[in-house]
Amino acid sequence: MKILLIEDEPELAISISDFLKVESYLVELASDFPTAHEKAVVYEYDCLIVDINLPGGGTGLDVIRALKELRPEAAVIIISARNALDDRIAGLDLGADDYLTKPFYLPELNARLKALLRRRYFGGSSDIVFHEIKVIPTHRSVYVNETLLDLTPKEYDLLLYFLANQHRVLHRESIAEHLLGDDADQMDDFNFIYSHIKNLRKKLIDRGCLDYVKAVYGIGYKFTDKK
């Protein structure tokens, strides 16, 4: 998968691309408007991750506009420091698929990117398989050893988040924000995620699934089959 990351802040760009490279994406960088515009128009990418504020005479919105004229089907995720409603609406109006407010959690971007690519390039029908677990995203259904597992919406979201970020450390706040959305920062106590994780684990193990959820140093969790 080829990704174009348009981000003017080099350190942030490196963090994002480092994180995404683990998923074996090919990440290209563009740090100003002219480069971004040229690359977006000339080359074909599976997805563009676009920052709105860019140096060099144009904004990320202009890049998206130009791109969508050529390839309306292109997948675009906007990342912007501005959490202004206007930007979000303008971006989504231009055909962007998703919008993330800076600062965001890298696993969240990863999950959104995966979900977007799945929807866009596999018609949303591609099942996610991890050993004995199979998730069919279009139906929001989960099977363990081919038997349907009954999960609450939060447990389902949690499982999907884990599956999107396998072998990675996900800390509490990142999980809380995935489950609650941007507003999670309104709350300061995330103990509730323990119960969701506990329930999910229990349901999985009860169906004969191995315990893939590992607590990491009391700071978060990791979903992995490695030991």
Added chain:
Amino acid sequence: MKLLHQTQRLFFRGVLPVFIAAGVVSFFTLRWVFDHETDEKLLGVQAEIESYVQINDTLPTFFQTVFDRWHAEPMPYDFIENVTGQTFSDTILFNKFENEMEPFRQLRFPVKMRGQVWEVSVFTSTVEHHDLVLILAVLLATMFGLLLLVMLWVNQVVSRQVWQPFFETLEKMRRFRLADHLPLKLPPSSVEEIQELNTTLENLAHQVRRDYHTVKKFTENASHELQTPLAIIQGKVELLLQNETISETQAQQIDIIGQSTRRMVRLNQSLLLLSKIENNQFLEQKPVDLKPLLEKRLIWLDDFLTEKKLELQVDWVEKTLEMNLFLAETLVTNLLTNAVKHNLQGGYLRVTLNENCLIVENSAALPEASVKDLTARFARGNPHSEGVGLGLAIVVEICEQQGFGLEMSFEQGVWRVQVRF
């Protein structure tokens, strides 16, 4: 004391003694003038009598009227030496026509006649003069009194007119709000002092406004500029945490960096939001249904309600408000999340929405800060809480912006916030 009363009192204090003094002085002057006139007249009579005596060597028989009379009597011889000049005195005689005692002025002088010295006394009635002085005094007092009243009235009218621009300025200053978009504009005045006052106030307001905007702009810019470095730190923290080789201690330290960063992010976003509300960036108004907003947020909070084992009581009606949707959401979110965050384990949360107000009540431990302090920025009921202390400040700001009445109280373990539409 009002300015008008003050000037009137001063005026009164200044004018009244002058009037009294003037009254007394004119009274005595008049009396002196009349007495003088009387004496002159008596002296005239003396001169007439003396010249008559010189020619006729006898006293005249005329010159005896009701008010003016005279008589002469011989003086003892040894007394002559001493009686050289004339002597004036006041006396009271019987007026047989009026049948009453009346004051008279008397002049006594010696006259040589028929080889003997006579003492002649000439009298003239002063009753008319006394009456006249009295009438004049009353007249004068009445005039002064009337004058005083007229002057007070004129003073009031004039003061009111003269001070009118001042009161206008005062009214404008009272209405002046720093956050307003228009600069302070005071009406021009032809009075130099008022004009000077207005110019000074305008300049002052201009400076204060400029400083205020600079500070606000600074907050906004600072918040904006902070976002990128914070995002970088957060990204790096996450990458570090993915590192397989770090120890548990390191991981926990990195996690603390991450938590502090997120706290800064929250703080930053709240500050940005506050300055945006203050800058009137949420002007678009439309009908907003409050009940669905509350429902949505309570569903969102479900996990936290369960976690704290909170009892939820709702009593609501459909209520539509004309306001900004984002501000409505923020208001509801802040009120409800606060009520959950600062609630007790096993406590309750009561939400009441009716035609006039929205009330959020929750059980709470006694806040160390007083109610008023809690709405101040960066005030936290619990100093160890992770919150940034801007939640209520944002609520206050939104209520102010939308013209809602906001009442907060803490009584008997119940924290209560009421928003009056």
